[in-house]
């Protein structure tokens with residue numbers, strides 16, 4: 001008998017497949033719809049202190065094995081998001097699954113403000129989106145991502161840790177030389193879980209007649225997700241697990257099948273999040289397919305629990 005149950009930072013999940021942060025988790029009604037699919041856990045769109053409209057289209061570009069996006073972090077802001085969380089908790093009923101609130105700020109103080117404002121609400125964890133741009137004119141690098149700097153990462157996590165006792169998931173960018181040092185910095189500052197990874201900075205350019213030479217996104221550059229991201233994020237999860245053997249990990253990037261989910265478990269993740277596969281053909285029907293493929297893989301290979309698979313690669317190479 002196969003059990004899909006897993007646990008991350010004390011949160012019990014009925015299966016290891018979560019919905020990652022994106023526009024499918026914007027409103028309370030969308031969160032209820034996502035929970036009804038049967039996800040192990042779900043995450044809101046990243047929210048800021050004030051609402052944001054984001055960039056003008058085109059903000060999403062789908063091509064073959066990847067999606068590029070630069071939405072400019074549109075969101076409802078923390079005040080309205082509180083109502084959406086409330087709606088979710090009232091309406092999800094027996095379908096309710098653990099909920100994470102994804103937070104991004106343009107300063108340490110903004111991260112703190114949001115955490116403090118929402119901390120008393122009913123949800124299971126905060127996920128800090130540290131893959132947002134940081135601009136500090138006193139530093140040489142005038143514009144880089146918060147999660148590319150171990151000190152800034154620690155500063156944000158420490159500040160948030162003071163404002164909440166809920167588990168803190170820290171979501172990192174794959175665009176670093178050695179992600180395990182950034183992860184270590186986050187954990188030493190008080191993070192409970194590392195989510196690896198966000199999208200990879202990327203761009204694409206049209207060649208079609210009439211559009212030739214034009215970037216595919218209005219923001220010119222954006223982040224790459226989908227199957228092309230899988231080997232990159234998989235390495236990140238593997239490297240973090242090598243360094244931080246006791247920290248629970250969430251693998252993110254290109255999960256689109258039972259097999260791709262299993263790869264993240266082998267690399268050391270206890271759960272995964274997926275986004276792009278639900279933007280592709282079939283939408284949410286891909287959820288049950290992935291779960292069915294996962295069960296079949298476990299039955300065929302004599303695994304009874306998710307725990308038996310977590311970190312297998314590390315054991316194989318010792």
Ligand SMILES: Cc1cc2nc3c(=O)[nH]c(=O)nc-3n(C[C@H](O)[C@H](O)[C@H](O)COP(=O)(O)O)c2cc1C
Nearest residue numbers: 020021022046069129198225226253254274275276
């Ligand atoms: C359209 C779109 C919007 C996204 N918005 C967010 C966001 O608001 N916050 C965040 O942390 N990640 C965001 N992501 C990144 C995803 O949560 C995820 O890390 C990334 O897409 C890799 O997973 P995937 O390959 O399964 O899509 C977004 C991704 C896409 C495609």
